[in-house]
Amino acid sequence: MGLGFIGWIVIGIIVGALAKLIMPGRQGGGIIVTMILGIVGGLLGGWLGGAIFGVHGNGxxxxxxxxxxxxxxxIVLFIWGLIFGRKNKA
Incomplete structure (x- = not known):
């Protein structure tokens, strides 16, 4: 059985902070934005893994x-940087 919706949210919060450390550049946003992006990213990763690759988180x-x-x-942080990173440069 795969990981539930709530599980992906919890993991997303943690992994969002890791993604922010890994992704180079300045994407903007504070801790709340990072947590939200992490949640969206965790859910996206879980969905992509299941829908495209047939792989599900096993716990x-x-x-x-x-x-x-x-x-x-x-992926979400990269897209966020493309959308909002340009505004900071102008």
Whole structure:
């Protein structure tokens, strides 16, 4: 059985902070924005893993779960930087 919706949210909060450390550049946003982006990224990673690759997180302590959430968070943070990062440069 895969990880539930709430599980992806909890992991997303944690992985959002990791993604912010990994992603180079200045995307803006404080801790609340980071948590929200992490949640969205965790949910995106879980959805992509299940829908496209047929891989589901196998629980909170599964490496697959954390990798899917991290990839999702990095994607969301990248998109966030593209949208809002340009405003800071102008």
């Amino acid at each position: 909170f302590f599964s490496l697959t779960t954390w990798i899917l959430a991290l990839v999702g968070s990095l």
